[in-house]
Amino acid sequence: MITVVGYDGGPLPDSARERLSRARLVMGGRRHLREVPLPEGVTTLALRDDPVAALTAVADEPGDVVVLASGDPGFFGVVRAVRRAVAPRPVEVLPALSSVALAFARAGVEWDDAVVVSAHGRDPRTALAVARSQPKVAVLTDERCGPAHLGAALRGRADRVLVVGERLGLPGERVVRVTPAEAEQGDWSDPNVVVVLPAQAADPGPRAVVAGHRGPQGWALPVAAYAHRDSMITKPEVRAVVLARLGPRLGDVVWDVGAGSGSVAVECALFGADVCAVERDPSDAERVRTNAAGAGVHVRVVEGVAPAALADLPDPDAVFVGGGGPEVVRACVGRRPARLVAALATLEQVAPVLAALTDDGTYAAEAVLLQVSALSPLGQGHRLVPANPVFVVSGELA
Ligand SMILES: C[S@@+](CC[C@H](N)C(=O)[O-])C[C@H]1O[C@@H](n2cnc3c(N)ncnc32)[C@H](O)[C@@H]1O
Numbered sequence: 084m085i086t087v088v089g090y091d092g093g094p095l096p097d098s099a100r101e102r103l104s105r106a107r108l109v110m111g112g113r114r115h116l117r118e119v120p121l122p123e124g125v126t127t128l129a130l131r132d133d134p135v136a137a138l139t140a141v142a143d144e145p146g147d148v149v150v151l152a153s154g155d156p157g158f159f160g161v162v163r164a165v166r167r168a169v170a171p172r173p174v175e176v177l178p179a180l181s182s183v184a185l186a187f188a189r190a191g192v193e194w195d196d197a198v199v200v201s202a203h204g205r206d207p208r209t210a211l212a213v214a215r216s217q218p219k220v221a222v223l224t225d226e227r228c229g230p231a232h233l234g235a236a237l238r239g240r241a242d243r244v245l246v247v248g249e250r251l252g253l254p255g256e257r258v259v260r261v262t263p264a265e266a267e268q269g270d271w272s273d274p275n276v277v278v279v280l281p282a283q284a285a286d287p288g289p290r291a292v293v294a295g296h297r298g299p300q301g302w303a304l305p306v307a308a309y310a311h312r313d314s315m316i317t318k319p320e321v322r323a324v325v326l327a328r329l330g331p332r333l334g335d336v337v338w339d340v341g342a343g344s345g346s347v348a349v350e351c352a353l354f355g356a357d358v359c360a361v362e363r364d365p366s367d368a369e370r371v372r373t374n375a376a377g378a379g380v381h382v383r384v385v386e387g388v389a390p391a392a393l394a395d396l397p398d399p400d401a402v403f404v405g406g407g408g409p410e411v412v413r414a415c416v417g418r419r420p421a422r423l424v425a426a427l428a429t430l431e432q433v434a435p436v437l438a439a440l441t442d443d444g445t446y447a448a449e450a451v452l453l454q455v456s457a458l459s460p461l462g463q464g465h466r467l468v469p470a471n472p473v474f475v476v477s478g479e480l481a
Pocket of ligand 1: 153154155156157158159160161180181182183203222223224225248249250251252253274275276
């Protein structure tokens, strides 16, 4: 029998102690092998030293094996790797409390509406993007994405607080509630979990689905849903195509360059993306803030002129260029987003923008002209009211 036993610092249940007493081999992290009482003389193997060799040893062991892991090993834990290594043999899992459940419990906050993201052993980009874009997030950390990095990513965000849970359930446990600045400056011990919460408690009501972020109820919302200046707003039908090509998702970083009213930025944020809106006109920048607040999403508004204003932004997964033309598109291409979409009002811009995308062969690009006419009542019938045609150029990293 192969049993994966979770450990949260509390006493092991009888079932786990019984499996350990029968085990011929016990594998786990060094900390677990040290802290969990093991039967005398049992062979132990530390997972970290050589995970592939350790999992092969588990697969090859004919006798009973116990794999020790932290918290609930089926939750960002070792179960997936063990299951793969020993297939088709079944795996028994005896979970303990997940560090995420413990962190929310210590904070005294429910978590069925939280997004959980792991930075453990992964590129921290996704965890940082989720921490910036979502109101309630738990982050499984590692040395490249700990409390200080998360604090830095949330610098200046008075709307967020962080609860850092260090060594939860273990000797030396510490749970503190800090501002992003305090998190950035603090010294933190491992292992730890960071919970990001709204500074003002919000109550979204009961949930039926645990999916963290569920996505927007609708998009390509009507012009009337947004504050705008003289109809300077990406029209809903154009926005629908733009969003489809951008494909904004939870964990993505999206730039809306030349944001105008910010309708594209807001809708990308509704899809769960971490959005930076770049706008040079201060009154438009203010409108982007108003529209984001109205939609209940966070959009980082950068008041400045692209391409200079793009320098300090996190690398994007997708970019919308609503204003700026070929020079701005070229600068964005230099940051290698997976997808780039530009909306252009003049025919003359199309060829240079296509060239900016395809010049060095890294993007596959296409361009379409979108012409929309709305039906408007006229006498007993309807007439067509045409909106300005818009060219939409989109490129995808080849
Ligand atoms: C590979 S994940 C394992 C998560 C585990 N399956 C769980 O349910 O807690 C490792 C990360 O879990 C978190 N973690 C594990 N044990 C912890 C503890 N006792 N206190 C705080 N965080 C812990 C840390 O963020 C650590 O980097």
